[in-house]
Amino acid sequence: MKLLSTLLLSPLVASAISFDYPISSDATTLDANFPVPGSQPLNYCKDPKDYILEVHNVDLTPNPPVPGEKLTIKANGTFSEEIEEGATVFLQVRYGLITLIKQEADMCEQLPKIDIECPIKKGYMEISKEVNIPRQVPPGKYTVLADVNTKDKRAITCMEATIVFPR
Numbered sequence: 001m002k003l004l005s006t007l008l009l010s011p012l013v014a015s016a017i018s019f020d021y022p023i024s025s026d027a028t029t030l031d032a033n034f035p036v037p038g039s040q041p042l043n044y045c046k047d048p049k050d051y052i053l054e055v056h057n058v059d060l061t062p063n064p065p066v067p068g069e070k071l072t073i074k075a076n077g078t079f080s081e082e083i084e085e086g087a088t089v090f091l092q093v094r095y096g097l098i099t100l101i102k103q104e105a106d107m108c109e110q111l112p113k114i115d116i117e118c119p120i121k122k123g124y125m126e127i128s129k130e131v132n133i134p135r136q137v138p139p140g141k142y143t144v145l146a147d148v149n150t151k152d153k154r155a156i157t158c159m160e161a162t163i164v165f166p167r
C-alpha cells in the first residue's frame with residue numbers, strides 16, 4: 001500500500017510516502033474543479049493559487065497503479081519560498097468508510113525517504129521514485145488526503161485522491 005501513499009508524493013507531499021497505507025481522499029472535501037496536472041487521480045483541496053508549492057506535473061506509471069507491479073512516480077514543481085523545519089503533513093487515508101490513518105507528521109522527518117532534506121530551497125525541484133505495489137491490496141475504494149503546511153500554518157499544498165482497486 002506504500003504505493004498509494006506514494007501518489008501523493010510530489011515533492012511537497014513527499015512525506016506521505018512514508019506511510020504504509022493506501023491513499024485516498026476525503027470525499028467530503030474532494031473538488032474535481034482543481035485537478036493536479038499530470039497522469040494521476042490527484043485533485044487539489046481548493047484553488048491552489050496561494051499554495052507555496054506550484055506543481056507543474058505529477059505522473060504515475062502505470063496509471064492507475066497495478067497491484068503486484070512497480071509504480072514509477074515523477075513529479076516537478078516550484079517552491080515560492082524556502083521550506084524550513086517545523087512544516088507538517090496531515091495525512092488521512094480511508095478504505096471505504098473506515099479511517100485507516102489520520103495523523104500529523106513532521107514533514108522534514110519524512111523527506112529523507114524520498115531523498116530530500118530540509119530546508120527545501122526556494123525554486124524548482126523534481127523527483128522520481130519507484131515503489132513496489134503489493135500484490136494483495138484489498139480491493140475497494142481508497143481515499144487519501146494530504147495537507148502540507150509551514151510551521152506557521154501557511155499552505156504549502158493540499159491534495160486528495162480516490163483510488164479504486166477492483167476485485
Ligand SMILES: *[C@@H]1O[C@H](CO)[C@@H](O)[C@H](O)[C@H]1NC(C)=O
Binds near residue numbers: 076
Ligand atoms: C515538469 O515535468 C514535465 C513532464 O516531465 C515537463 O514536460 C515539464 O517541462 C517540467 N517542467 C519544468 C518547469 O521543467
